[in-house]
Amino acid sequence: MNASQRLFLALLISIEIAVTKSVTLNLTLFGMFFILLLCQRIKFKRLGFYIAVSILPTLGTFWSFYLFGIGGAFERMHTGMIMGSRIMLFVFVSAWLTNSVTPSVLLHSLQQNLKLSPTFIYGLLAALNFVPRFKDAFKSIQASANMRGQSLSWYQPTIYFKALIQAINWSETVAMAMTAHGFQEGASRSSFKRYPYKKSGFAVIAAALFATVVLLNFSQY
Amino acid sequence: MKNTQWKLKDAILLALIGIIFSVVYFLMDPLYQIISGVLTTVGLQNLANDIVLGIWMMAGPLAAYVLKKPATALIDEMIGAAGEMFLGGFYGVGTLVSGLVQGLGSELGFTFTGYKNYKTGLWLSTLTGTIVTFAWSLIAEGYASYHFALLIVLFIVRYLSIFFFGGVLVFAIERLLDRSKFLSSKDEEE
Numbered sequence: 001m002n003a004s005q006r007l008f009l010a011l012l013i014s015i016e017i018a019v020t021k022s023v024t025l026n027l028t029l030f031g032m033f034f035i036l037l038l039c040q041r042i043k044f045k046r047l048g049f050y051i052a053v054s055i056l057p058t059l060g061t062f063w064s065f066y067l068f069g070i071g072g073a074f075e076r077m078h079t080g081m082i083m084g085s086r087i088m089l090f091v092f093v094s095a096w097l098t099n100s101v102t103p104s105v106l107l108h109s110l111q112q113n114l115k116l117s118p119t120f121i122y123g124l125l126a127a128l129n130f131v132p133r134f135k136d137a138f139k140s141i142q143a144s145a146n147m148r149g150q151s152l153s154w155y156q157p158t159i160y161f162k163a164l165i166q167a168i169n170w171s172e173t174v175a176m177a178m179t180a181h182g183f184q185e186g187a188s189r190s191s192f193k194r195y196p197y198k199k200s201g202f203a204v205i206a207a208a209l210f211a212t213v214v215l216l217n218f219s220q221y
Numbered sequence: 222m223k224n225t226q227w228k229l230k231d232a233i234l235l236a237l238i239g240i241i242f243s244v245v246y247f248l249m250d251p252l253y254q255i256i257s258g259v260l261t262t263v264g265l266q267n268l269a270n271d272i273v274l275g276i277w278m279m280a281g282p283l284a285a286y287v288l289k290k291p292a293t294a295l296i297d298e299m300i301g302a303a304g305e306m307f308l309g310g311f312y313g314v315g316t317l318v319s320g321l322v323q324g325l326g327s328e329l330g331f332t333f334t335g336y337k338n339y340k341t342g343l344w345l346s347t348l349t350g351t352i353v354t355f356a357w358s359l360i361a362e363g364y365a366s367y368h369f370a371l372l373i374v375l376f377i378v379r380y381l382s383i384f385f386f387g388g389v390l391v392f393a394i395e396r397l398l399d400r401s402k403f404l405s406s407k408d409e410e411e
Contacts, residue, residue: 010314010317011314011317011318013314014314014315014317014318015318018315018318018360018361018362019360019361053311054311056254056258057254057257057311057312060257060258064265065363065366068265068367068368068371069363069366069367070366070367070368071366075366076366079363079366082363083362083363086315087312087315090312090313090314090315091311091312091313091315092313093313093314094306094312094313094314094315094316094317095313097306097313097314098306098307098309103303103307117227119227119228119229119232120227120232121232122229122232123227123229123230123231123232123233123235123236124232124233124235124236124300126233126236127232127233127236127237127239127240128236128240130237130240131240131243131244131304131308134240134241134244135244138244154245154248154249155390157390157393157394157396157397158397160241160279160283160390160394161394161397161398161401163241164238164241164283164287164394164398165401165403167234167237167238167241168234168287168403168404170233170237171230171231171233171234171237172230174233175228175229175230175233178229179229183229185228185229
């Protein structure tokens with residue numbers, strides 16, 4: 001499976017989970033993605049982290065639906081378990097996705113597979129490098145406000161305004177630098193690395209969806 | 222005015238706005254956990270969802286206003302969601318799906334004005350955003366199994382949240398941008 005196909009599978013499965021109501025399906029998929037994660041030789045600490053972050057919202061959601069749902073205790077239990085297991089599953093599907101593809105590989109393969117505009121994708125790729133810088137930018141914005149005796153919090157418009165000004169400046173500088181290095185807007189590009197669709201990937205997606213539909217038909221709970 | 226061509230500069234800016242907000246969204250995840258943790262003890266965990274949902278709907282309207290192009294709200298909400306996922310947000314691929322729904326909700330507000338009046342579009346987007354996300358909650362997040370009275374409360378709380386964060390706060394940021402003449406002066410240069 002290439003990166004785009006992994007994204008499609010993750011999206012399809014999450015939409016499917018979101019619109020169906022089956023505890024069996026959720027738990028089966030959860031087990032499957034858990035095994036897939038183990039096959040990716042994920043570090044034990046990282047696995048523990050995923051479980052730790054998902055446990056509280058899972059229990060919270062379950063509890064909320066159990067207490068405030070409509071119907072008898074059995075029905076509320078069912079709804080609560082669906083909603084709770086769904087959140088756990090979301091976390092593990094995305095863990096599987098983010099462990100197997102990096103954002104830049106995903107963007108390159110989406111561009112090649114879906115024939116998106118290279119200008120647009122290269123813009124996104126250029127912006128990716130600013131992710132760590134934004135944390136610093138937020139800190140320096142707050143520090144400079146502190147020097148003037150003001151404190152800026154996340155709910156004040158000024159902090160976003162300053163970050164936006166920073167973003168506008170960066171976007172112009174980076175665009176200029178890319179143009180200076182020979183990047184042409186709208187020009188057709190060749191690519192250093194190809195990420196073609198794999199037939200086996202489509203087979204896996206089809207098989208996974210077919211299996212979930214079969215499971216949905218046969219499972220009672 | 223045709224404004225559908227994507228320039229490199231605009232694409233980078235779009236992504237940067239998405240990234241700013243993916244950092245914000247990511248940092249807000251623990252806050253959401255705390256609020257929902259507190260409300261869980263009284264069994265109102267889903268109220269937490271509606272109280273803070275507006276925060277997750279700021280990127281789209283802001284990007285639409287800054288870039289003034291069709292589909293920016295939708296794309297930027299998706300970028301914000303993807304960024305949140307890759308940073309390691311709690312809800313994983315769930316954020317991609319909800320980013321799509323939220324982006325679509327905000328986008329509709331601007332679509333209804335025909336992408337001509339972005340001020341009206343902003344206020345309209347708070348309403349369409351609430352309706353679309355609430356419909357999604359009814360279909361997918363199990364809201365249909367709540368009592369009707371609770372649903373009304375949840376809807377009002379959600380609208381207020383989106384109105385404040387996605388409306389008032391975004392409007393305040395836009396006013397600062399307007400007053401700084403940062404956007405308009407750049408346009409004149411071209």
